[in-house]
Amino acid sequence: MTVNPDYLVLFFTTTSGASGDQLGSDEKEIVQLVWQVVDLATKKAGQVNELLVKPDHIELSEECQEVSELTEEALTEVEPLEEAIEQLNQRLCAEVDAGAGNTFYLCTDGQLHIRQVLHPEASSKNILLPECFFSFFDLRKEFKKKFPSEGELKDLNLQVMADCILKRHVEYYLLCIFCHQFSFPEKVNDKFETGTCSKMERVDDNTVIRARGLPWQSSDQDIARFFRGLNIAKGGAALCLNAQGRRNGEALVRFESEEHRDLAMQRHKHHMGTRYIEVYKATGEDFLKIAGGTSNEVAKFLSRENQVIVRMRGLPFTATAEQVLQFFSPACPVTDDSEGILFVRFPDGRPTGDAFVLFSCEEHAQNALKKHKDILGKRYIELFKSTAAEVQQVLNRYSSAPLIPVAPSPILSVVPPPTFMPPTAAVTGVRDCVRLRGLPYDATIQDILVFLGEYTADIKPHGVHMVLNLQGRPSGDAFIQMRSADRAFLAAQHCHKHSMKERYVEVFACSAQEMNIVLMGGTLNRSGLSPPPCKLRRLSPPSYTFPHGTAVLPSAAIYPSQFLLSPRPLAPTTAFYPASNPLYMNYTTYYPRPSLDQAVAPNWMKESGGNWRITNSPQMWAGTGALVRIEEEKWMGQNYQILEENLLASARKLSMGRRFTFQHDNDPKHTAKLSAQWLKEKS
Incomplete structure (x- = not known):
């Protein structure tokens, strides 16, 4: 829009923090407003005016004190920003005689004073700015229009522009300056416009940013408020959703120009309420994935x-x-x-x-x-x-259509499809599993067994599954496979919200299908089951089961008779199962082991008249069996096997120096705490 103002108001701000090119990047408050009116008709400038502003937190940086020569004592008795802006507007209108129809526009050295300082602070303090603060002239851009060959726009400042003028013929360039027409002011959007974006639209990569750390209840208007002073494109604020359709605290914002995108990057870690927002560069493709549509x-x-x-x-x-x-x-x-x-x-x-x-x-x-x-x-x-x-x-x-289309079911199933679920998960409708939620992250299998108490005896072999997250760490969930649905129900009823290490644990009955989906990387919540989003890193090897092949139907039952032009006997057909990629599950399987009183001792011990026990174990092992596996808990569960019928020959195969106690009934004097000592004497 072309304008023809009567007056220019040179406008300058000072904050309690950084100045220069970093003005406004530290979220510091305004402490000084300076302006001077220039009559474009008479080419005369008025006097310089100053207003001090009282910030909410009076704390001046060394840079501020050096540049402005202000003191904290001078700011204690002045007006806050809202009253200062109102006073500034009244004095400007009186000086230019706005009642007579005269118009004026602000003129600043760059974009920061208006876009990065005044508008963001006014928005955070809920101050309504007068209309004159929504359009202004950027002196650097106007200088660049008049002298396009004088350096890059980002390198210009008052000193550079003044030096450029003084290098030439002063009279000629002063004439050019004062004859320059200020016709196209910068605009500041006063509100965010919603709109749609097509996936076929081209979005410049240099105009998009990604904001992280947003409150989950924030809207596009809240995002526009955070970037107040910068012009967001129509429909350019897109909140991101997670796989469950809920907001994940991120948003993609598209600005009108690269210049505004660069100014938005300076608001990295500025605050929205009590939360700081991270700002990063993004691409147009990222924006179209979120905001683009074809419907x-x-x-x-x-x-x-x-x-x-x-x-x-x-x-x-x-x-x-x-x-x-x-x-x-x-x-x-x-x-x-x-x-x-x-x-x-x-x-x-x-x-x-x-x-x-x-x-x-x-x-x-x-x-x-x-x-x-x-x-x-x-x-x-x-x-x-x-x-x-x-x-x-x-x-x-x-x-959207599914990535893998679902084919209609055949009328007759010729070859039964293989099942990839473990054998215990074949029945999906029976709720014979228990889910533990809210476990301490350092909880062990022993803690879970103690927590379940009497229901530990109902756990199936290989039936304890700890759920891990994508980083391979405990997620606080576990699944227990029980021997029956009744025992799973009773365990859930009696153990629900009992405490484990100062945390209460929720216990629910669930089915094997639900357990398998979670172990494969899916989610189970109040909204139902969600399948795993992607293939996960293998953490433990899964097990598979394939049903026995069934008889194949004869060819006459499969094909219509008109297609059997030359019927002949078919060779015996077997079901073929193509090799598939291995499944990746985010769980670890644990194997419950018997207690000491349930262990089995071999026959040769009774025949040789000897008993044996493990040091620090109060119980003697009894029973019969041909093979025993000794687990030495004190030394991290190292396993040894005794296979021979002779205790002496078998003991030599054990690692010497372990604290086993071998007690011989017929030879008590050879009882020793160290197996090596007893074996030496026996030899």
Whole structure:
């Protein structure tokens, strides 16, 4: 837009922190406002004016004190920013005689004073700025227009521009300067405009940033407020969702130019409320993945501009537009009635329980959000403030076709498909497993067995599974396979919310199918089962089972008779199972071992008249058996096997020096604590 101002107001700000090119990058408050009015008609400049501003935290940096010569004592009795801006506006209007129709525009040395200092602080303090602060002239850009060959724009400052003028003929260049037409001012957007973005649109990589650490309840308007002073493109704030469709605290923001993107990078670790926000560069492809869409239905729904979007979650699958309108009316009417409601559906037309609703103003949207968790039908409804980009993401997620299309089931199953589940997980409908949630991260198998108490005896062999996260560390979950659904139910009832190491542990009964999906990397929560998102690193080898092949149907039953032109006997056919990639599971399998009183001792001990025991173990081993495996717990579970019928020959095979006690009934004097000593005497 071309303008022809009567006056220019040279405007300058000082903060309590950094100055120069780093002005505003440290979130410090304004402490000084300086301005001077220039009459463009008479080429005369007025006097220099100054206003001191009282910050909320009076603490001046050394750089500020050196540049401005201000002291902390001088700021204690002045007005805060809101009153200072009001006073500045009144004095400007009086000096230029705005009542007579005269116009004026601010002129600053660069973009920082307006975009990085004044607007962000006014936004954080909820100060409404006068209209004159939303358009200004950048003196550096105006100088570059007049002298395009004088260096790069980023290298210009007042000293460089003054030196450039003084190097030439002063009279000629002063004439050029004062004859320069200030016609195209910089604009500061006063509000964020919502809109749609097509996946076919081209987005410049140098205009996109990624913001991290956002509060989960933040909206696109909150993001625009954080970047106040910078011009965000229409529909350029896109909140990112995780695999479950919930916000993950990240957003992609698209600005109107690379210059504004670079200014946004200077707001790295600035605060939104009490949280600091990280700002990084991103690409146009990243933005299109989040905000881009191809649905005509979504484009039509979002074509209504300046609307506030509210997301509904948890709707009954039979909910209609009329029921939604009744849910919100009359305090918060929906825009265009049923046309302002968008139901989210699967590709086959089934409802997902989500919907988006448009409201004409912020007041109606806030009244609608007060109905959060109100009842519709027999279900409570969750309400959240949403964005156009979130509408695109949710619709893209539910409406997109699966990567692997599902073929229709055959009428007759010729070859039975192999099953890749462990044998104990073949029956998926029986809830014969127990899930432990909230375990201490340092919990061991022994802690779990002690926690289950009497139900430890009902654990199946190889039935304890600790769930690990992607880094291979305990996630706080574990699955226990029980011998029956009844015992799993009783264990869940009796052990639920009992304590383990000062933490209460939740215990639930679940099925083998649910257990396997979680162990494969999926999730199990109130929303149901979610399959694993990707292949995970192998942490422990899985086991497989394949059913026995069944008889293959004769050819006459498989093919129609018109296709059997020359029937002949077929060779015996066997089911072929192609090799598949190994599965990767994020769990570790543990094998419960018998206690000492359940262990088995060999026959040769009784025949030789000798008994044996392990040091520090109060119980004697008894029983019969042909093979014994000695587990020495004190030395990290090292295993030894005694296979011979002769105790002496077998003992020589043991590692000498271990603290086993061999006690011979017929020769007590040869009892020794060290096996090596007894063997030496016996030899």
